[in-house]
Amino acid sequence: MKKRVLAIIVAVMSLTMTTISCSSDDTAIENDQQSQVSNLRLEFNTNKITGFKSFEKLTVVLVELNTGKEILADLSEDSTKAIVAAKGSYRVTIDGIAILESGDKVGIASNSEVKLINAEDKLTLSLIAKAFANDFIIEEVFFTGVVSKEGKGYNSGKYFKITNNTDKTLSTGGLLILRSAFNSAIKQNNYTPEIREEAMPVGGVLYIPHEIGKEVEPGDFIVVADMGLDHSAQVSTAFDLSGSDYEYPNMDNPRLGQVDSPGVPNALVIYSEMNFNMFFLHNRGFESYAIARFPEGVTVESWLKDYKYDYSFEFAANGRVVDRTHYKVPNQWILDGVNSSVQAAWEHNPIGTSVDSGYTGVGTEDGDPARFGKSIRRKQLGVMENGKPLYKDTNNSTEDFIQWGTEASLKNGIVH
Template identity: 30%
Template sequence: MKYINLLLAVAMLFFAASCDDDETIPMSEFTITITLPEVMDDDVTAEGLAITLTNTINGSETTDVLNASGIYTVTLEEGIYNILVSGEKSYISQIGDDQFEQTVTLTGLTENISISGTSFNTEINLFIASAGQGWVFKELYVTGSQTPEGKSYYKDKYFEIYNNTSEVLYADGISIGESDHTTSSELNIWANIIDDYFVTQVIYTIPGSGSEYPVQPGESLVLADVGIDHTADNANSIDLSGADFEWYDEHKLDVDVPEVPNLIKNFSSSASIWTPHNRGFKSYVIFRPEEAMTDFMETNLIEKQNANGSTSIRYKVSNSSIIDAVEMGTPSDFLSKALSPALDLSYINCGDGDDARYGKVVRRKVQTVEDNRIIYMDTNNSAVDFLSTVDPKPGIIEE
């Protein structure tokens, strides 16, 4: 009997070991080559930059610090990964005969890399994160709301822009744009110019000659679709009667509120009215053209070839003229970026395509408070800088 029991025990151990072998997760040696911006001199290396590899299937993260070689090797489970590299570097910049040391933030992101096999290699190009010029999106309300009867209500959308500096800024001539590219599309047809230009299908501009619309430090402007108290028509909506500006499309479907100044409509691809994408599949910028708007409209027109063979018009905005940019999308649908990673490294979502997104905004996080003035976070990484799916608070500045 003892002999039989011993054989049974050995068999059970062998079976357990076999099961363990069956559950072994395939591993891959993953090598990443980091390339720094060309503007940096050869003495600058990747040493000290942080790297994070996130397994998109199970959420596990691997974090480390790069060495001077700029080549990073790690053994990982096979899977799909997002790879983020970030950190600050100083380098000598030369203008004419003058040299000076400049410290910049470097970022680089590669998403949805499928790692398999015994070894796998990839490259990541780093970008210098663009320096902010004071204006930031505080809130983006693109989803609209639902009526108590469950019907979509779209007239209450708005954008709120904020003076994130300690100085008075003038809003005259500031423009907003919505991407032509939809981030749920697998291919961005403008990908070949994304590092230099943002292609927009909408341009609305704050009027003024340069000194008509001062905004104090820590204050904001609300740019609304229709500047009324929408709760009178929809109990689930919001009061936008205090909006500073509204966009008006001179169409029977639109409403022009006399008490609220209109933005200048420079361009819209819509034949009727513009309403921001209610699934949050577009991206948005604040920009100030580097030339007069009339000149900008003449020199930055770009033609788009449509699937049906027709041609339509869009406009390209130089990345250097973009003051703030926010990439939007949803985790279940995000496939490709509309913005250069130098403008926004990642993206922010407002719900994941379900009804929970209605009546919600994405709002920028508070970084600190100085002398009772809120300073919002602005790292050019919307996944870090914003809160997702929160209640709208147009014109309300609070911690």
């Protein structure tokens, strides 16, 4: 009996020998290139653009989440043309110009996302008309601060540069400077209620009272600094902002010990999510800024009473719900806005698409050591009749701003 068992064993062994030799040249089907690609067809819903006739210009940008690959497509001639892209999860940004029945032209934009997992995919986008307020625009925001010779961060000497990009003089009285409540690098799970397409959630609001308003010529600008003094006296690498038009020093927190320069009028912090009226700019630029004006009949008191924004969001990891309270400013009141973040850290835009459909920022990596001393600045389109610079404003800061930050313009003091 034992011999027979021995024979079977030897047979089994020889069988395994053969399988080994033949399986070495793998014949498994290659994943053919074809099944990894998808054809995307876009449909445009234009009911928000009254009197829409046709597209003059229609460009589409697809950015894949996992690989970071970018795909550009021009659908100006035929908006139903299919776009070929590898499968994946894409962010879709539409920018273009529409021709109305009346022959006028209006800027159009839309942001959306799409999962390309099958061979054929479809996405409907509702286009939004870009609103231009023909008023002040944000030309530059310097939020990174500087690094002293000894290598330590100096967190003051930050400013907003607001420019009159129109052809008439404007008054700064009643101007509001808004800081977003949401952080562009942290996207929480289902904000309820989600209001960004109607209003901007704000974490801090500066207000220039009418009493200290001043007239600004076309092409001229004003500087609103945290402390309007010569910071280079404190730290050699900081800037001389003694010529600022307005400042917002914090006199309420006794321990901050900030200084109120007598010559520079103070903007009022009418709301801050922080105690002691503290209004700080995030030094890696993960927030968005906007300027606005109260419409007729709305005062600081009535805004504080009626525009509180209570919302909640959910932590995906453990299902906890968090309640938060901020204030909101309706998008119609906003004159101009800019989203800021860093390409590597961006998750979502804190401002609605109609105000700014893209985003800009300083540096390409989170915590980029070279970001200090740089700011986000608008591209110059051309020159006005009076020789002053004319800036580009298509409500898409990816196109309108010099990408990933440049030297701050007030590096050597304020020169009008």
